Amino acid sequence: MKLENPLPLRLPKDTSDAAMVGRMRLLLSTSCLLTLLIDPEAMGKQDMFSRLAFLAYTLQSLLLYMMAQKSALARSKTVCWLDVAWFALIVYVTGGGSSFYYLFFFFAILTASFSYGFEEGARFTLASSALFAVTSLFAQNEVELSRVLLRATFLLALGYMIAHWGGMAMAQRARLALLHKVSQLSNPRFGMDRTTSSVLEHTRQFYRASSTILLMRDNNSEHWSLRAASHANAGRTIQANNLNDAAAAPLLAFGPEQIVLLTRPLHWLRRRLRLRGYDTERQRWAMLPDAAGVTIAELLDARSLISVPLPLRRGTGRLYVVSQRQDFNRSDALFLVQIAAQAFPVIENIELLDRMASEAVLRERERIARDLHDTTIQPYIGLRHGLSAIRMKASNSNPLNQDLDNLLNMTTQVVHDLRHYAKRLRGEPELREPELLIALRRQAAQVRQFYDVHISVDTVGELDVSDRLSAEVFQIVNEGMSNICKHTTARQGFIELACKAGQLTVRIENECLGPPVLDFTPNSIAERAAALGGVARVQRGQHNNTAVQIVIPV
CATH class of the missing domain: 3.30.565.10 (Histidine kinase-like ATPase, C-terminal domain)
Incomplete structure (x- = not known):
């Protein structure tokens, strides 16, 4: 069964955020314009060009505010870059390095960081600092270089912190969306295989991983069940493969309760394997011997991987997330523990319900087959014997012979059909169709x-x-x-x-x-x-x- 185009892991964006940003942009631009009109001396350097710049930015802010709820362009990344350009122009026309309007760059950094994540926030931070330094150096007034450097450094430091917090907020939104999706997938009517496959595939997409591997075993089973979700089988129901203890041993090299993170950070221009384990009692990470990490990394062709135990009541198992292109971090590993805690106890219950339902259906079919044999087939057999006896007593010239033969053939066919139906109820033949x-x-x-x-x-x-x-x-x-x-x-x-x-x-x-x-x-x-x-x-x-x-x- 194909499951193409899975539901997105991101929660829908609230347009009220765009409206709030539009209101704040309009408030900033209007306050600057009013200050310019009320107390022009407080603005420092100002001329006709600076007045036109403030007026144009205010008009653009008003237009964007009016379009915030209707147009996607008003909520796009382009608007943030326009803000940066406007702020650079405002800083330039109001004195360069001595202008206190450099603080407006934080508005663009905040908007980009909390709307698009850490990477965009960092780009806006670097661009804002660079533009502030350039406009300060090219402004037509003398300014202390130390002040320019101090303010540029302040933009970099505080901008990076804002970008980091914005990235964390975006990551939390994505994680909440994934947990919400996992809770929706954990539905008994979907079945064990379908639910497990969907959880593995959505986890792989969230981490942008090469594969997710699930290894489980019930306490009453002798074999391990292995499922692996990758780009090759994306959107398909993953059937379990049975493994013996020897085949599953490489994936069980870590402790039964150990959370493991394997990375390859750059060290002297080459990537060096680093294996960490999380101590749940002390709640801190500790280095582990590299030998087990080398083996599992070569087996799974992994640049980075996370391995966490499964919180199962009637079994044991581990979940792996493997990447060939990027490194995971400690936060990723701890969140995978939350995914396992959210999904797999429910999956275990679904498996139990499926087993109970299958056993109940089998017992009910056997009961119906026995009742069918005792209450329906036997009377028909008696009826067929009675008809056969009457036919044998009838003379060859009896006009009812044809009708008796038809009834006898009909009862024989009905007995055959009922026996075939009872046999199917017991599940003896293999069904070729659903x-x-x-x-x-x-x-x-x-x-x-x-x-x-x-x-x-x-x-x-x-x-x-x-x-x-x-x-x-x-x-x-x-x-x-x-x-x-x-x-x-x-x-x-x-x-x-x-x-x-x-x-x-x-x-x-x-x-x-x-x-x-x-x-x-x-x-x-x-x-x-x-x-x-x-x-x-x-x-x-x-x-x-x-x-x-x-x-x-x-």
Whole structure:
């Protein structure tokens, strides 16, 4: 099953931030313009060009404030760079190094840092310091070089701190978004494999890692289960591979409760492996012997990796995040512990629920098979014996012989079908198609028999959904078939199921002799879809048909 285009890990941006920034920009520019008009001597050097500069910046600030809620351009990075350029011009026309308007550069640094993260904040810090120094040196007045250097250094130091804090705020937003996504993925109806695959893939995308590796073992199992998410299998359900103790040993080289961070920082122009472990009791990092790190780094072809234990109640395991291009830091390692604590106890419960549900289904099937044999098959066998005895007593010239033979053949066929059904209930034959598809085609055959409405059932790609979701989807499609039979005059229908981009799409179409009817909502189907987190809508189908499309996240 493909899960292309996963949901983004970033929370949606609030446009109220852009409006607040616009208001503050307008407040700064207006206050400067008013100061220039009220007390021009306090502004230092000023002439007609400086007045025009202040007026133009105020008008631009007013325009950006009016566009903040409507235009994406007013919230873009370009506006921050325009602020830097304006502030450099204002500093230049008000005296260069002696101008106290150099403090306005912090406005641009704050906006960039808390909107775009540490890297952008650092770029704006460097650009602001450089522009301040250049404008101070080229301003047409004498200024002390020490003052210029002091103020430029002040911009660099405080700007770097702002960029760092802004980057931390952005990282916290992304981490909250990932934890929110993980909590959404931890849903029992998605199943163990689907949930685990999604958690591994979203974790890999968050860390921009090459792969994420999960190694788990239940206390009652002899083998380890290994799952690995990488760019090659991105968006697909990852099936577990079984490993024995010897094969899993390299991934278990660290202590069962040890949090490990491996990096390769530059040291004398070459990268040197550094292995750290986190002491949970002392809450500090300590260096570990490099031997285990070298082995695991060569095995996974890793430049940097994080390994954390899994907080499982009925088993043990480790989670690895591996990168071939970048180094992780200690904060990344500690956050991975939070991801494991959030997701994997729930995944463990999902596995337990799946196991209990499967065992309950098996026991129920065995009970139904026994009841079917005792209460239905045996009476039919007795009926067949009775009919056979009556047929043997009847003379060859009896006019009811043909009817008796038909009844005898019918009861023989019914006994054969019931035995075959009971055998399938016990799970003896291997199903070649998903149970949902088999059930829907059986239902379509009954609709054709009773209503003379021909409904075809088809799938696009692989149909991989859990049993619980299959039961809900069957009820939705069954309701759609019933609607075609009861509320339309159609003699042909079409049902298509497809799993793509992390969604199950069900399309129910019926032929329409006139224009398609689109101004209605199938309430029962819409309510069932909404209960599963999906939506149902009526559309124009192929050949002018009426189509109901249901989209459910899986």
